[in-house]
Amino acid sequence: MNILRIPGQAALDLLAQFGKLAMFTASAVFWIFRPPWYGRQLIRQAIDIGYFSLPVVGLTTLFSGMVIALQSYTGTERFSAEGEASVATVVVLIVTRELGPVLAGLMVAGRIGASMAAEIGTMRVTDQIDALDTLATRPMQYLIAPRVIAATLCLPFLVLIGDIIGVFGGYVVAIYQLGFSPASYLDSTLEYLEPFDVILGLIKAAVFGFILSIMGCFHGYYSGRGAEGVGRATTNAVVYSAILILVADFFITGLVFVR
Amino acid sequence: MAEDQIIIRKLNKAFGPKVVLKDLDIRIPKGKSVAVIGASGTGKSVLLKNLLGLIEPDSGSIKVDGLETVGASRTTREKILQKFGMLFQGGALFDSLPVWENVVFRYRQGKNISIKEARDVARRTLAEVNLEDRVLDLYPAEISGGMQKRVALARAIADRPQILLFDEPTSGLDPITSGVINRLIREAVDRLGATAITISHDMTSVRAIADEVAMIHDGKITWHGQIRDIDKSGNPILDQFVHGRPDGPLTQQAERG
Numbered sequence: 001m002n003i004l005r006i007p008g009q010a011a012l013d014l015l016a017q018f019g020k021l022a023m024f025t026a027s028a029v030f031w032i033f034r035p036p037w038y039g040r041q042l043i044r045q046a047i048d049i050g051y052f053s054l055p056v057v058g059l060t061t062l063f064s065g066m067v068i069a070l071q072s073y074t075g076t077e078r079f080s081a082e083g084e085a086s087v088a089t090v091v092v093l094i095v096t097r098e099l100g101p102v103l104a105g106l107m108v109a110g111r112i113g114a115s116m117a118a119e120i121g122t123m124r125v126t127d128q129i130d131a132l133d134t135l136a137t138r139p140m141q142y143l144i145a146p147r148v149i150a151a152t153l154c155l156p157f158l159v160l161i162g163d164i165i166g167v168f169g170g171y172v173v174a175i176y177q178l179g180f181s182p183a184s185y186l187d188s189t190l191e192y193l194e195p196f197d198v199i200l201g202l203i204k205a206a207v208f209g210f211i212l213s214i215m216g217c218f219h220g221y222y223s224g225r226g227a228e229g230v231g232r233a234t235t236n237a238v239v240y241s242a243i244l245i246l247v248a249d250f251f252i253t254g255l256v257f258v259r
Numbered sequence: 260m261a262e263d264q265i266i267i268r269k270l271n272k273a274f275g276p277k278v279v280l281k282d283l284d285i286r287i288p289k290g291k292s293v294a295v296i297g298a299s300g301t302g303k304s305v306l307l308k309n310l311l312g313l314i315e316p317d318s319g320s321i322k323v324d325g326l327e328t329v330g331a332s333r334t335t336r337e338k339i340l341q342k343f344g345m346l347f348q349g350g351a352l353f354d355s356l357p358v359w360e361n362v363v364f365r366y367r368q369g370k371n372i373s374i375k376e377a378r379d380v381a382r383r384t385l386a387e388v389n390l391e392d393r394v395l396d397l398y399p400a401e402i403s404g405g406m407q408k409r410v411a412l413a414r415a416i417a418d419r420p421q422i423l424l425f426d427e428p429t430s431g432l433d434p435i436t437s438g439v440i441n442r443l444i445r446e447a448v449d450r451l452g453a454t455a456i457t458i459s460h461d462m463t464s465v466r467a468i469a470d471e472v473a474m475i476h477d478g479k480i481t482w483h484g485q486i487r488d489i490d491k492s493g494n495p496i497l498d499q500f501v502h503g504r505p506d507g508p509l510t511q512q513a514e515r516g
Binding site: 122127 | 311313337340343345347349353354355365368414
């Protein structure tokens with residue numbers, strides 16, 4: 001019986017954690033729609049997520065666009081496909097549909113998800129969350145809701161800018177390294193790009209923003225005591241955000257996939 | 260004789276196998292300053308958190324001005340919380356807000372008041388704890404530990420609460436700063452005519468702040484009486500604690516684990 005006790009307890013703990021996360025998420029969504037709304041908190045978070053994450057997302061998508069251009073050129077050469085049009089199409093589709101939102105999601109999870117978990121975890125450890133409660137302020141409304149709203153709304157904007165930078169990265173490599181014609185490369189980029197490609201990327205971005213903010217806030221809110229507890233909360237927030245972003249990416253892509 | 264503002268009956272709280280509060284009973288008279296003392300880990304802070312509704316007791320009753328708080332709805336709890344002002348052990352000031360916003364945090368909730376008016380309230384409240392205007396725009400990390408405690412005290416009294424709670428108000432402070440904090444707390448309690456509960460194991464602080472003392476031991480109140488009687492209580496547990504004797508019933512129990 002002892003052999004079963006450890007995995008059994010682990011399964012129960014996992015289920016309890018899922019339940020806690022579900023309750024936390026439902027509560028966060030509930031308080032998003034209830035007044036009072038803390039505008040200043042929302043603006044502060046929006047600036048932190050939307051503005052200060054821009055360099056990280058921009059650099060990541062720029063180099064990813066450049067790499068995709070080089071790799072897709074290698075691929076098209078092997079299959080003797082029409083190089084210019086293929087490279088342009090591959091770059092724009094992969095950046096807008098896939099790499100833009102996923103990379104932005106992962107980078108922002110590392111930067112913002114971790115900072116949310118650390119800040120809220122420190123507030124938990126130093127009794128600031130209890131203090132909020134005693135000062136007639138619901139922590140869910142004051143701390144969590146603005147972060148979730150800001151991340152869900154700002155990530156699509158970040159991804160939109162990241163898409164443009166990523167495509168530009170591919171353009172730079174195509175023109176200056178691969179020697180393509182600028183006009184026909186741009187024509188090919190726009191010819192094969194459909195509005196739905198961009199919209200799909202933005203929908204993914206909003207979902208990823210929601211996921212990373214919930215994970216950052218959840219792990220911070222239930223942080224263990226002391227520096228070790230906050231450190232673990234921060235690590236967990238980033239790890240679980242990254243995993244859930246990739247899982248969500250698969251399911252969203254699967255939902256809209258047409259053979 | 261003052262009526263009881265807070266009545267706690269048969270309060271029980273355990274964390275897993277560790278039983279912290281066992282059928283604890285205590286009455287806090289209106290307008291009195293009561294210090295709850297006891298060794299570390301005896302449940303003093305747990306008692307305070309139960310009182311504030313930050314944790315839910317396993318069983319028992321807590322009535323504040325006749326209103327039951329255990330199992331109360333969020334609305335009732337918020338109504339009761341309006342009566343309280345709390346000074347947390349570490350101050351628990353909000354790092355992201357300047358001092359003045361910390362002080363008037365609750366005062367501004369749900370009120371449409373201008374920043375100028377809010378700053379004036381903060382300035383007046385800070386003056387009550389002997390802090391000058393120059394700290395208004397500083398952040399908690401930019402002021403000393405003693406000043407943080409005073410700002411936290413200002414935040415606790417800014418909304419003129421009927422009940423003040425102090426959790427280890429002098430912990431981590433030097434004796435001089437502790438003396439200043441004790442005096443400010445006593446003055447604030449007297450000025451507001453508030454009921455006060457102070458959690459402490461600093462007997463100098465307790466003697467400066469309290470009218471009454473309640474000793475918590477083994478999850479229960481083992482002695483509750485006037486501050487003037489603590490040196491002649493005849494209670495060996497209280498006697499050992501008050502005089503800090505290394506030998507006695509508290510040590511024997513600690514050694515037994």
